[in-house]
Amino acid sequence: MPLPLYLLAMAVFAMGTSEFMLAGLLPDIASDFDVTVGTAGVLTSAFAIGMIVGAPLVAALARDWPRRPALLGFVLVFAATHALGAVTTSFPVLFATRVVAALANAGFLAVALTAAAGLVSSDRKGRALAVLLSGTTVATIAGVPGGAVLGTALGWRATFWAVAALCLPAALGILKGIPAGRDEDEATGRPALRAELAQLARPRLLLVMLLGALVNAATFASLTFLAPVVTDSAGLGELWISVALVLFGAGSFVGVTVAGRLSDRSPGPIIAVGGPVLLIGWPALAMLADEPVALFILVFVQGALSFALGSTLITRVLYEADRAPTMAGSYATAALNVGAAAGPVVAAVTLGAEVGVLGPLWASGLLVAVALLIAFPLLTAITAGRSTEVPR
Incomplete structure (x- = not known):
């Protein structure tokens, strides 16, 4: 695999770390800006909102942009927003940097997915895309907990600086290894933008997007507020x-790997078996959160189940949107991030209830329950290659 591909993956790693890292930084950010942890949690929603809006919008705009300047611009904007976030003393400014960073992230992914395939021969495109997207998985295993350690040792602002620094080698790789022009052959053979957008009128596509959003909302509802569960409920430092974030990330890697096969x-079977077990796991985690061993075991299990079920549903989004080759990834990204935006908001509301910091875990269970109530009556339509209960 060519070196520029790995440097693009490094940018994806930095962006994935940024998207998930707040799970370990929220208490310090809340304290620094004198806001509640629930209020600080909307920073996760801010990033997700930027991805929801940016994924389809920027994907559509970037269809005709030259790859090198587009990728370089997105990476530099992403780095700049983190530098600004690291120095600001205004919570609204920090919120705004998260939205802009997400827009840059969405644009980068829209162009990088095509650019990565163009760096290799046609029979190695799948492997190239796997290398690129491995940056996100590595972020959940190493980047997020590493950011938490750095934040604990040097403050949350150091983590923002680290993310900005990770973008610089990727920028150099783009300048040295990415062709400057457009792929005219690819542009000639693709559907018109209007035809790709028309796929959003298909009920089955909207259904799997909804289910993916609900499962991801459950994941982010608990992941965003995992830190106070560890320190308050379990009474740990x-x-x-x-440690909890590493276990969740390791579980997510296992879940994605198994589901990918x-x-x-x-x-x-993944939905029919994994869904109910995931549903049981969230309230079990809430009830056993004061037992550190049980807490860490369940964090690993829930990470595996959440990403196995979520990645399976997002794969179905890509299948249902196969007639929108340049926009399908943005539809999947939007579905994921609708959940990432809604989950922390729902969870923040529960923090004021009697269950306190355990509220997000109960909220996750409720969100998964809603997804399963929708999914099971329509399971054949969701997973089959043809429409049954849900028409096209």
Whole structure:
């Protein structure tokens, strides 16, 4: 695989770290800006909102942009927003930097997915895309807990500086290794933008997008507020937050890996078996949160189940949007980030209830329950190659 591809993956790693890292930094950010942890949690929603809006919008705009300047511009804007976030003393400004960073992230992914395939021969495109997207998985395992450790040792602002610094080698790789022009052959053979957008009128596509959003909302509802569960409910020190995040990230890697081998051929069993177990896991985690061993085991299990079920549903989005080759990724990204935006908001509301910091765990269970109530009556339509209960 060419070196520029790995440097693009480094940018994806930095962006993935940025998207998920607030799970370990919220208490310090809340204290620094004198806001509640629930209020600080909307920073996660801010990033997700930027991705929701930016994924389809920037994907549409970037269809005809030259790759090198587009990728370079997105990476530099992303780095600049984190530098500004690291120095600001205004919470609204920090909120705004999260939105702009997400727009840059969405634009980068829209162009990088095509550019990565163009760096290799046609029979190696799948491997190239796997290398690029591995940056996100590595972010959940190493980047997020590493950011939490750095934030604990040097303050949350150091983590923002680190993310900005990670973008610089990627920018150099783009300048040295990405062709400056457009791929005219690819542009000639693709559908018109209007035809790709028309796919959003298909009920089955909207259904799997909704289910993916609900499962991801459940994931982010608890992940965003995992730090106070570790320190308050379990009574552990701040460094144990990083341990919990590593376990969640390791679980997500296992879940994505296993689901990746099965979701193409057998999505039904993943949803039918993984969904109910995931549903049981969230309230179990809430009830056993004061037992550190049980807490860490369940964090790993829930990470695996959440990403296995979520990635399977997002794979179905890509299948349902196969007639929108340049926009399908943005539809999947939008579905994921609708959940990432809604989950922390729902969870923040529960923090004021009697259950306190355990509220987000109960909220996650409720969100998964809603998804399963919708999914099971329509499971055949969701996973089949043809429409049954849900028409096209």
